[in-house]
Amino acid sequence: MTALFLLLLAPLFTGSLKWLKARLQHRQGPIVFIDYLNLGKLLRKIYVLPQLASPVFILGPLLSALGPLLAAALLPILPSLSFAGDFLLVVGLLNLGRFSRALAALDTGSPFGGQGSYREGFVALLTEPGTLLALTAVALTSKNFSLATLPNPSAQTSIAIILAVAALALALLAEGARVPIDDPSTHLELTMIHEAQLLDHSGPLLALYELASALKLLVYVALIALLLPFNTLLSFFLVALIAWLGLAYLETYSMRIKYSRLPDLMIYNTAAGALALLGMVLRVKL
Amino acid sequence: VLALLRTNALAVFPWTLSSSGAVLIGTGLYVWVSGVNRNTSPYFYLALLGALFLALGPYLRDYLQHHSPRRARLEACLIPLFCASMVALLLLPFGYYFLFFWELMALLGFVLICLEEIEGGKLEAGSGKPESNDVEVPIPATLTLRASTLLGARWFFLASRFSGAGLLLAFILALRDNRALPEWLNTLVWIGLLIGFGTKAALFPFSLWLPRSHPVAISPLSALLSAGMTKLGLYGLFRAPDWMGRPPSWVDWTLIVLGLIGAVYALVRGLSEQDYKGVLAYSSIENLNLLLVMLGAYWLTGQPLFLLAFFYHQLAHALFKGTLFMASGVLPSQSLGQLGGVWAKAPFTAGVSLVAAVAAAGLPPLAGFMGEWYLVLGLLKTGSILTLAVGVLGLVGALALVLYVRSFGLVFLGAPRSEGVADTAEATPGMRLGLFSLVGQLVLLALLPAQVLSGFGSVLTYPVVPISIAMVLLGFGLWRWLRRWPKRLYNTWDGGYGLLEPRMQPSGLGYSELALRLFPGFALKHTLKPRDLLEELHGTISNGYVWLAGKFQGLQSGSIHLYLMLQFVALLIVLGVAFL
Numbered sequence: 001m002t003a004l005f006l007l008l009l010a011p012l013f014t015g016s017l018k019w020l021k022a023r024l025q026h027r028q029g030p031i032v033f034i035d036y037l038n039l040g041k042l043l044r045k046i047y048v049l050p051q052l053a054s055p056v057f058i059l060g061p062l063l064s065a066l067g068p069l070l071a072a073a074l075l076p077i078l079p080s081l082s083f084a085g086d087f088l089l090v091v092g093l094l095n096l097g098r099f100s101r102a103l104a105a106l107d108t109g110s111p112f113g114g115q116g117s118y119r120e121g122f123v124a125l126l127t128e129p130g131t132l133l134a135l136t137a138v139a140l141t142s143k144n145f146s147l148a149t150l151p152n153p154s155a156q157t158s159i160a161i162i163l164a165v166a167a168l169a170l171a172l173l174a175e176g177a178r179v180p181i182d183d184p185s186t187h188l189e190l191t192m193i194h195e196a197q198l199l200d201h202s203g204p205l206l207a208l209y210e211l212a213s214a215l216k217l218l219v220y221v222a223l224i225a226l227l228l229p230f231n232t233l234l235s236f237f238l239v240a241l242i243a244w245l246g247l248a249y250l251e252t253y254s255m256r257i258k259y260s261r262l263p264d265l266m267i268y269n270t271a272a273g274a275l276a277l278l279g280m281v282l283r284v285k286l
Numbered sequence: 287v288l289a290l291l292r293t294n295a296l297a298v299f300p301w302t303l304s305s306s307g308a309v310l311i312g313t314g315l316y317v318w319v320s321g322v323n324r325n326t327s328p329y330f331y332l333a334l335l336g337a338l339f340l341a342l343g344p345y346l347r348d349y350l351q352h353h354s355p356r357r358a359r360l361e362a363c364l365i366p367l368f369c370a371s372m373v374a375l376l377l378l379p380f381g382y383y384f385l386f387f388w389e390l391m392a393l394l395g396f397v398l399i400c401l402e403e404i405e406g407g408k409l410e411a412g413s414g415k416p417e418s419n420d421v422e423v424p425i426p427a428t429l430t431l432r433a434s435t436l437l438g439a440r441w442f443f444l445a446s447r448f449s450g451a452g453l454l455l456a457f458i459l460a461l462r463d464n465r466a467l468p469e470w471l472n473t474l475v476w477i478g479l480l481i482g483f484g485t486k487a488a489l490f491p492f493s494l495w496l497p498r499s500h501p502v503a504i505s506p507l508s509a510l511l512s513a514g515m516t517k518l519g520l521y522g523l524f525r526a527p528d529w530m531g532r533p534p535s536w537v538d539w540t541l542i543v544l545g546l547i548g549a550v551y552a553l554v555r556g557l558s559e560q561d562y563k564g565v566l567a568y569s570s571i572e573n574l575n576l577l578l579v580m581l582g583a584y585w586l587t588g589q590p591l592f593l594l595a596f597f598y599h600q601l602a603h604a605l606f607k608g609t610l611f612m613a614s615g616v617l618p619s620q621s622l623g624q625l626g627g628v629w630a631k632a633p634f635t636a637g638v639s640l641v642a643a644v645a646a647a648g649l650p651p652l653a654g655f656m657g658e659w660y661l662v663l664g665l666l667k668t669g670s671i672l673t674l675a676v677g678v679l680g681l682v683g684a685l686a687l688v689l690y691v692r693s694f695g696l697v698f699l700g701a702p703r704s705e706g707v708a709d710t711a712e713a714t715p716g717m718r719l720g721l722f723s724l725v726g727q728l729v730l731l732a733l734l735p736a737q738v739l740s741g742f743g744s745v746l747t748y749p750v751v752p753i754s755i756a757m758v759l760l761g762f763g764l765w766r767w768l769r770r771w772p773k774r775l776y777n778t779w780d781g782g783y784g785l786l787e788p789r790m791q792p793s794g795l796g797y798s799e800l801a802l803r804l805f806p807g808f809a810l811k812h813t814l815k816p817r818d819l820l821e822e823l824h825g826t827i828s829n830g831y832v833w834l835a836g837k838f839q840g841l842q843s844g845s846i847h848l849y850l851m852l853q854f855v856a857l858l859i860v861l862g863v864a865f866l
Contacts, residue, residue: 204771
């Protein structure tokens, strides 16, 4: 249910983001449904298979789309499968997508793909601990460590929730390959992270990748929404709106930071996650 | 066991090994599943070893064809003996015979690694070119440099001595088991046990021998060492409370803290390692240290989820690491800088390695994920300061992911980095059978966690079967759809220059340079050179040991008076301990 819902919504989110960004930059901009049209265009094309490619070349986009899709299926925005420790599986499935994408980037023997692959790993190293810590802190508040049973914020839990939202918001920027970590609209191979891994994929393979990256963005939006004390669907749209405005603002008024400065930014992610968990463990009240 | 010992012919022994493996799996799992208590835990390890033996049989039969007949015969005798000593160890209580088999196992392992050295030495003596009967050898064995093998064997030997000494210390001190030990003696006993079993189980500061010695052994042997033998160190530690009484709480904390540090350390060093099997050995250290964390956390909190994690992850690690090591047997070289594009030459081996690598990177729905899932849930349930370890686990997970993308990607994907790759031969049918049986067991383990752990009663698992089915169905559908899609074969995109060379791909160190910058201790000058104080310390200690051993050789002069005197002194020590 959730998976289908997010899947259908994902191109609208990224497409309208392009439109909003263009408007903020005083450009005409594409229509908000541009990414549906893009997907349709890609699905009408044939794809190029590099001669060096192994089956991993196709497995990459395939698993990289399936990982976030199944992760989305576990999010209780709409009624869905939920069990103890489901948040770990969400993180694991997102990682499966990352793993297959980074492998497929190495598959073509392209130097750009290799660069994208290890940069992706670098971002993963910076993001993973904070994300896991934040989700763990939030899971501690729930009855059986499941995303479906998160309670309303109280004096005991609000500190964990606020810090976890901060950590996840930073993780959203990193995982969604957004400014200031990565620039989704860049066309210079030497500076790309996410896009450098997709250089050799075309047609339906590229469509899968595009869909996967949009879906991943919404999975993080949904994770943040689950922490908020409103009706889940309502808070999902609320968070999506905030993320939509925030991302467009960031991409208009700020720029990518260089790789060696990335730890300086992502340390806030780790610190927020660690503090959230520490606050829960030591029972700090707000 | 008898069936294992009786065999001595090359023709018979693979089948004996496999069938005894199957018997061990059957009996081991049967007893283990029927109920978990202190007496059934050896059966779990029997099943684990059985899984490895089952795969090793057909694999070895084909693998040893490449060795000279004399060496193959010798190995055909020694490897089953090595296996048998591991099995015997599990059937014995801690005591004299346990120590005897412990040493026998170490000695046989050492001899087996040395066989490689002898062969390698002959190769070097033969004017640098392989002899005629060795020419078409597709295995890394003959390419190994003599010096590194010698060093590896020496590391292995020293670690075994270290481990044996620790156990002996514990054994002597615990002889007086009818009375409660005074506090300080108990501490000494546990120090001895931690050193003795911890060295075999790659507990953090005692773990450096593993990436030195396992890669230089032949691939099936490194699989046996890394996936099987190290588990016996864990077995010893797990059983130690039965023999020595409840561990003091500093032991638990030592295991947890050292284990967490060790896991991160091993992965960071693994990222700077250039040898494929060395990378795998570092990953073994990481997994073993996580297992020690699970054990320490179980002792500390008594939370059963840690125990589930401990047992499940051992089985998972044995299977995926066994697969990866055995699959590395077809590679023409072990250097990441010379490999690449092996998938085109050996698709079966590469596919099997991919499945194992996904499991080893701890990704769902394969078996490597479950252990970490249990571990994090256990940490959540304790809800104490211990829960902060989750952050370290996050880092470990990300590092393992990068490590396996790097090692698998550089070896099996992309363009070949040297001409030797063109000669890679696909695994022979026997080797394939062995690899297939390991991967099959790995997948079964992933799909049936509740059944494997049913000895603990009904255990908590995540719905692994529905998720796997969804993934396989969707994946297969998409796969068919994409394969049928019209496509065009073309070169990799090269920026329009047409000058794409294999050298332009990231190299072993180039791949991990950005990530390694995050960690201290790497000097980035012209090349990336890890400066490892721990390693230097180990070197000093091992040199000291060799010096001391030289001095002690004077005692072995054959003088009967000296021997009698030594025995008398030993007796005095034992009596002194007993009456203290």
